[in-house]
Amino acid sequence: MDENLHSPQRRLIEMRIEHADLDDRIDRKPSDRPADDLVLRRLKKRRLLLRNHITRLEAQLSPPEPA
Numbered sequence: 001m002d003e004n005l006h007s008p009q010r011r012l013i014e015m016r017i018e019h020a021d022l023d024d025r026i027d028r029k030p031s032d033r034p035a036d037d038l039v040l041r042r043l044k045k046r047r048l049l050l051r052n053h054i055t056r057l058e059a060q061l062s063p064p065e066p067a
Contacts, residue, residue, distance in 0.1 A: 008057060008060070008061055012054065012057050012058065012061065015050055015057070016054060019050045019054065022043055022046060022047040026043050026044060026047065
């Protein structure tokens with residue numbers, strides 16, 4: 001059971017959820033109040049870093065395709 005809590009598949013799911021949450025926060029940010037450019041840039045940077053981590057983890061988990 002404890003192995004499932006720290007599995008790469010679970011981490012991938014958690015990162016995808018966080019990425020979706022960041023998408024939502026970035027999309028609704030301008031309508032909440034006047035845009036705070038610094039906060040918005042940090043959210044976008046975090047989302048990009050997360051996307052890169054997701055891509056790397058997916059590549060590690062996916063078996064290589066035969067040539």
